[in-house]
Amino acid sequence: MKTxxxxxxxxxxxxxxxxxxxxxxxxxxxxxxxxxxxxxxxxSLDSYDHLRRVTLNLxxxxxxxxxxxxxxxxxxxxxxxxxxxxxxxALLCRLAGGGRVATETLCFFFNPAAAVLCLxxxxxxxxxxxxxxxxxxxxxxxxxxxxxxxxxxLPMNFDHHxxxxxxxxxxxxxxxxxxxxxxxxAGIILTGLALPLVILIWRGCTVYWGLFFLTAxxxxxxxxxxxxxxxxxxxxxxxxxxxxxxxxxxxxxxxRQMSFAVISWFHVGxxxxxxxxxxxxxxxxxxxxxxxxxxxxxxxIAVTAAIGPLAGVARQVLSGISFLRGKGDPWLDxxxxxxxVFRTQMGLWYAASYLTAFWFLSPVALWHGFNRLKNGKETNxxxxxxxxxxxxxxxxxxxxxxxxxxVFSALTAAYFASLFEEKxxxxxxxxLTALLLMPGWPHYREAMTAALPAPMRYGLYGQDGVLAWLRxxxxxxxxxxxxVRRPEYGVLARWSLGAKIYQLARRPAVATGFGWEAYxxxxxxxxxxxxxxxxAQAIIREAKIRYVLAQAVHDLHTDYLVASQGQQRGKLPPxxxxxxxxxxxxxxxxxxxxxxxxxxxxxxxxxxxxTLRLVHESDYxxxxxxxxAPGLSYYKVFEAVTGAMVTGRAAPGERVILALDLxxxxxxxxxxxxxxxxxxxxxxxxxxxxxxxxxxxxxxxLGDYAVYLGQERKGSLAVSESDVESGRTLSWQAGxx
Numbered sequence: 001m002k003t004x005x006x007x008x009x010x011x012x013x014x015x016x017x018x019x020x021x022x023x024x025x026x027x028x029x030x031x032x033x034x035x036x037x038x039x040x041x042x043x044s045l046d047s048y049d050h051l052r053r054v055t056l057n058l059x060x061x062x063x064x065x066x067x068x069x070x071x072x073x074x075x076x077x078x079x080x081x082x083x084x085x086x087x088x089x090a091l092l093c094r095l096a097g098g099g100r101v102a103t104e105t106l107c108f109f110f111n112p113a114a115a116v117l118c119l120x121x122x123x124x125x126x127x128x129x130x131x132x133x134x135x136x137x138x139x140x141x142x143x144x145x146x147x148x149x150x151x152x153x154l155p156m157n158f159d160h161h162x163x164x165x166x167x168x169x170x171x172x173x174x175x176x177x178x179x180x181x182x183x184x185x186a187g188i189i190l191t192g193l194a195l196p197l198v199i200l201i202w203r204g205c206t207v208y209w210g211l212f213f214l215t216a217x218x219x220x221x222x223x224x225x226x227x228x229x230x231x232x233x234x235x236x237x238x239x240x241x242x243x244x245x246x247x248x249x250x251x252x253x254x255x256r257q258m259s260f261a262v263i264s265w266f267h268v269g270x271x272x273x274x275x276x277x278x279x280x281x282x283x284x285x286x287x288x289x290x291x292x293x294x295x296x297x298x299x300x301i302a303v304t305a306a307i308g309p310l311a312g313v314a315r316q317v318l319s320g321i322s323f324l325r326g327k328g329d330p331w332l333d334x335x336x337x338x339x340x341v342f343r344t345q346m347g348l349w350y351a352a353s354y355l356t357a358f359w360f361l362s363p364v365a366l367w368h369g370f371n372r373l374k375n376g377k378e379t380n381x382x383x384x385x386x387x388x389x390x391x392x393x394x395x396x397x398x399x400x401x402x403x404x405x406x407v408f409s410a411l412t413a414a415y416f417a418s419l420f421e422e423k424x425x426x427x428x429x430x431x432l433t434a435l436l437l438m439p440g441w442p443h444y445r446e447a448m449t450a451a452l453p454a455p456m457r458y459g460l461y462g463q464d465g466v467l468a469w470l471r472x473x474x475x476x477x478x479x480x481x482x483x484v485r486r487p488e489y490g491v492l493a494r495w496s497l498g499a500k501i502y503q504l505a506r507r508p509a510v511a512t513g514f515g516w517e518a519y520x521x522x523x524x525x526x527x528x529x530x531x532x533x534x535x536a537q538a539i540i541r542e543a544k545i546r547y548v549l550a551q552a553v554h555d556l557h558t559d560y561l562v563a564s565q566g567q568q569r570g571k572l573p574p575x576x577x578x579x580x581x582x583x584x585x586x587x588x589x590x591x592x593x594x595x596x597x598x599x600x601x602x603x604x605x606x607x608x609x610x611t612l613r614l615v616h617e618s619d620y621x622x623x624x625x626x627x628x629a630p631g632l633s634y635y636k637v638f639e640a641v642t643g644a645m646v647t648g649r650a651a652p653g654e655r656v657i658l659a660l661d662l663x664x665x666x667x668x669x670x671x672x673x674x675x676x677x678x679x680x681x682x683x684x685x686x687x688x689x690x691x692x693x694x695x696x697x698x699x700x701x702l703g704d705y706a707v708y709l710g711q712e713r714k715g716s717l718a719v720s721e722s723d724v725e726s727g728r729t730l731s732w733q734a735g736x737x
Contacts, residue, residue, distance in 0.1 A: 014137050014430055015123060019116055022144035025444050026112040026154055032451040033156050039104030041452060041461045043156040045513045048499035050086055050159060051107060055503070057090035058098050059481040066252040069483040071498065073490035073508035074544045075519035076483070079252030080262055084200040085160040108155045114162040115153040119144045121166055122410050125173045129382035129411075132418035134429040139414035141433045146409055147354045147443035148341075148402035154447060160202055165407045167198040167205055168392065171212040172407075174235075175219060175385050183231035192238025195271060196246070199263060206260075206270065207395075213274040215388045219381065220281055230282040236275030244268045261517065330561030331515045337400035353443060355396050357436040358409035362393050365412045386411055455553060459618035459634030460500070466549065466618045466635040470505035473616070473697065474547060480506050489546035492524055492539075494554060501549070510543045522566030525559040526576040528588040533609055535576045536587045540611070540640050548612060548638040550591045552621050556583055591638060596689070598657075598673040608674035610687035612638040613724075615697025617664050633666075639697065642727035643687040644719045649733070650709050654678045657708040658717070660690055665698025691721040707732060 033040045042048060056065035064083060071077040089110065093103040119140040127136030143149060143165065152161040171194060177187030195212070198205040216232035219225075247255040247265050254262045284290035332338050341351045352360065369383045389408065396405030413436075417429035452461065460466055470491065477487035487508050491501050495511035498520070502509045511520035523539050527548075530536040539545075560581045566572040583589055584601040587609065593599065596609035617633040650656060660672045676686040690696060692704045704716040717732050 008133060011133050011137055015140055018119065018137075018140050018144050022115055022119060023112055025145065025150065025447055026115060027109070028448040029450045030108070030155060033108070035104070036462060038101035040108040041156070041456070042108070042158055043154075043450075043452065043456070044159060045496050045499055047107070047156070047158040048503040049513055050089070051104070052499060052503045053081075053086035054089045054093060054103060054107065056481065056483070057087050058093055058103070061090060061094055064251055067484050068502075069486045070480065070502040070508045071512045072514075072518040072520045073510050074486055076486070077512065077514070077518050078254055080254070080514065080517055082160075082200050082203045082263065083252070084197070085163065085202070107158045111153045111155050111158055111162040114166065115144065115149070118149075118153075118163070118166045118169070121169050121173075122407070122414075125169055125176070126411060126414035128173075128176050129380075129386065130414050130418035131380060131382070132414070132421045134417040134421040134426045135414035137430050138417035138433045139410040141430065142356060142358055142413040142437065143406060143410040145437050145440060145444070146356055146403070146406035147440040148396070148399075149406040150440075150443060150447055152403040154450065156450065161403065164202055164204075164404060167201060168208050168404060168407050170194055170198060171208045172215075172385065172389055172411075174212065175215060175381065178228070178381075181223065181225050182227055183235065188231055188235045188238065191232065191235025192242065195236070195239035196242045199243075199267065200246075203261075203263060206267070209270065209274070211389050211391060213277075215385055216278060217281065218388055219384060220278070222384065223381075226282045226284075229278045233275045233278035233282060236271050236278060240268050240271035240275060243271060330558055330565055331521070334555065334558045335515075339399050340397055341399055341402055342397065349439075353439040353441075355402060355405060356409050356440055358412045359393070359396050359405060361416070361436075362390070362408060362412040365415045366390050369415060383415070386415060455551070455621075455634045461504075464619075466616065466637060467500060467504040469616050469698075470501065470507055470547065470549070470637065474507065477507055490544055491547045491549055492527060492543060492545045493549035494528070494551060494559075495521055495524060497549060497551070507547070510545065522562060522569075522571040525562035526566060526572045528554070528556060528586060529560040529563045529577045529581075530587050531578050531582050531585040532575070533587070533607070533611075535573070536609075537611055538573070539576075545640050547615075548591070548640060550588060550636045550638065552592055552632055552634055554588055554592075556586055556588055557581060559588070560586075592632065592636060595636070595670055595672070596638065597671065598675050605675065608672065609689075610674065611641055611643045611689055613641060613672075613689040613696055614662075614664065614699050615639045617666060617668070617698075620666070637697070641689050641724050643689045644691075644723040645685060645687050645727060645729040646705075646717060646719075647683065647685045647729060647731055648707075649682045650678050650684065650714075652678055652680050652682050654682075654684075654709050656684050656686065658686060658688060659706045659708065660688070660692065660704070661702040662690065663700045663702055669702075687727075688719060689724060690719070691724045692718050694721055696721070 033042070035041055042051070052068070052071070053065065056068065059065070064087060066079050067076055069076040089107060093106050096102040096106050122143045123136040123140040126139035127133060129135070149165060151157070152159070174187065174191055174194065177184055177190065183191070195209060198208060213236070216229065220229035220232065243263065246263065247268060250256050255264050257264050258266050260266055281290050341354055342348070366387055369387055373383060389411070392404055392408040394405075395401035413433055417433065420426060420429040451457070462468065475488070477489065479485050479487055490508040490510050491505070492510045493501060495513060495515065498509040498512040501507055509520070511524040512518050515521050520543065523543055527536050527539045530539070560577055563572060563577040567574055567576055585606055590596060590599050590606060590609060591612065595614045596612045598608045599606040614636060616637040618635040619633065621632045621634050646658065648656070654677065656676050656678060658674050661669065662672060663669050672690055674686055674688060676684050678684040688705065690701055692701045694701060704718045706713055707715045707717055715732065717730065719730065722728070723730060
């Protein structure tokens with residue numbers, strides 16, 4: 001039905017209020033993330049991965065940055081992500097001046113801006129799809145305030161996730177370009193351009209490719225419209241040619257392989273197969289013949305993929321499915337983004353509030369729309385497209401993809417609103433939509449009060465944070481803006497800190513947020529969970545590590561599982577971690593709880609770590625008065641050194657202890673203790689990592705090593721910095737001053 005000018009004007013007012021609400025909820029806590037020197041801090045680890053690539057593209061503009069030795073050091077990281085998002089942001093930042101502050105500011109507010117674009121897109125697309133003004137209002141309101149999309153479009157979570165709904169909507173909307181049962185020439189061209197573009201922004205868009213193919217196929221079949229299938233086949237053919245051109249040019253040196261993980265000839269084959277299937281439909285005179293031929297071709301492909309040269313393609317498809325499943329992989333199983341929305345500990349209310357009521361109402365909308373189509377009460381082809389895209393609904397089961405399910409929730413709201421308008425109850429649509437969004441209030445409140453967690457605010461970021469310390473107080477590394485050559489050394493830290501290290505600290509990081517897709521993931525996990533110091537030292541040598549950044553909040557058990565998997569897959573040498581998880585004996589525990597010194601645990605003494613010395617610690621997680629964790633810092637930095645070798649002679653079987661008193665930059669005093677025993681010949685040797693009488697980083701050695709034989713102090717020993725760095729052997733004698 002036609003709407004009056006007053007109603008249309010009111011509709012634009014509703015849309016304006018929706019945009020205002022969207023920006024308010026997302027941007028209200030912006031001041032909590034301001035950096036003191038200008039610019040912004042980000043919460044999401046992926047934000048700094050994108051900032052790094054934006055920074056590199058700015059530095060190499062107009063060329064595309066295609067390799068980074070600062071990530072996955074010392075192997076480096078090539079282009080394993082879709083490039084257009086980062087390059088497009090680099091172009092915008094260049095127009096804004098290209099400085100750090102301008103770049104961080106633009107990237108910080110990009111997600112809310114992208115959310116506005118998405119809700120404008122869903123407004124116009126839903127209005128055209130369901131031929132209803134109210135449908136556009138409802139869709140915009142739901143997508144703007146959908147808690148799952150809200151979480152992925154907050155400014156401090158800057159990422160390509162914010163534009164993923166726009167990518168889905170762009171392909172969903174292509175059938176709107178049909179005129180009189182045919183896809184217009186402009187529609188064919190736009191189809192050919194849109195399919196490659198969406199995957200160049202996010203490689204997961206193959207899901208949308210599949211849904212768009214089903215849309216073209218089913219719309220052609222149900223309308224018995226073979227020329228329409230031909231039009232869509234041409235669109236897929238254009239897309240296949242464009243992606244093939246990309247693979248031939250191969251700008252990043254990885255497109256010529258057959259890989260699901262990067263844009264490659266695998267994707268050319270997918271597009272070409274879809275185009276051929278639609279061309280086959282055009283040539284077949286009956287549906288039965290089409291299904292017989294298509295079924296035969298699928299059977300041939302399946303057999304060939306199982307036993308023939310296309311087996312690699314089948315493996316790539318299965319790898320994508322296994323990534324979504326995640327079962328049996330210790331990293332994917334514990335990745336918070338890949339956890340289910342319906343986990344029992346969260347409860348049904350959490351799922352209902354996070355996905356909104358429209359997610360639960362979607363099956364009702366699908367059933368209702370299908371019945372209207374079947375009974376001839378619905379002639380709108382947009383409803384058919386809505387039904388075909390219903391698999392987006394199932395993406396709501398996983399947190400990482402729940403904002404994509406938000407797109408379908410918005411379309412569900414649009415469908416119901418169109419029914420209200422059809423019955424002349426247009427004003428009830430926005431009111432009911434707002435009412436059904438109310439359960440999401442806890443998520444809105446959390447977003448509007450968001451702030452950096454204490455470990456980030458007091459230990460990680462800022463001029464007193466550990467990242468600034470690494471940047472300003474450690475020897476600089478080369479090629480930060482042109483990392484096609486290997487820098488001098490790397491920093492080992494948990495994978496979740498990798499991007500922050502190479503973007504904010506400007507030092508190479510061994511592990512990144514890409515997990516097992518890149519070098520360093522198994523290595524850092526094996527280092528933290530190792531019990532044998534020699535295994536940890538081997539990883540330090542292999543990865544060319546100079547500094548180790550340890551954090552108090554650390555899932556050590558997952559590291560153990562990851563390292564065990566790495567051993568099974570040949571990524572780590574056998575014996576890197578013990579057969580049974582030993583959290584007390586693990587390197588991470590000994591560094592954080594005892595600063596690498598001799599440590600007593602469970603009635604046994606754990607030897608000191610002889611090649612790692614504490615050079616910096618951040619704010620305390622607990623005060624010295626807190627018995628639960630006296631002096632435990634949020635973050636500690638250790639320097640990997642060769643260590644001086646101390647030898648000497650005493651009675652056979654004598655216990656020998658070397659003790660050195662030290663003081664950290666925060667004024668905390670601790671002692672480095674190491675213990676050994678003389679052999680049958682009375683000889684002993686022990687390696688120590690600290691020099692005496694000098695400052696090492698922020699740590700000051702208070703005097704010389706005290707040497708104890710048994711219970712008695714028998715002398716002292718001075719060790720120079722050059723002794724520690726070179727690994728020089730020093731001889732000690734009893735009674736020597």
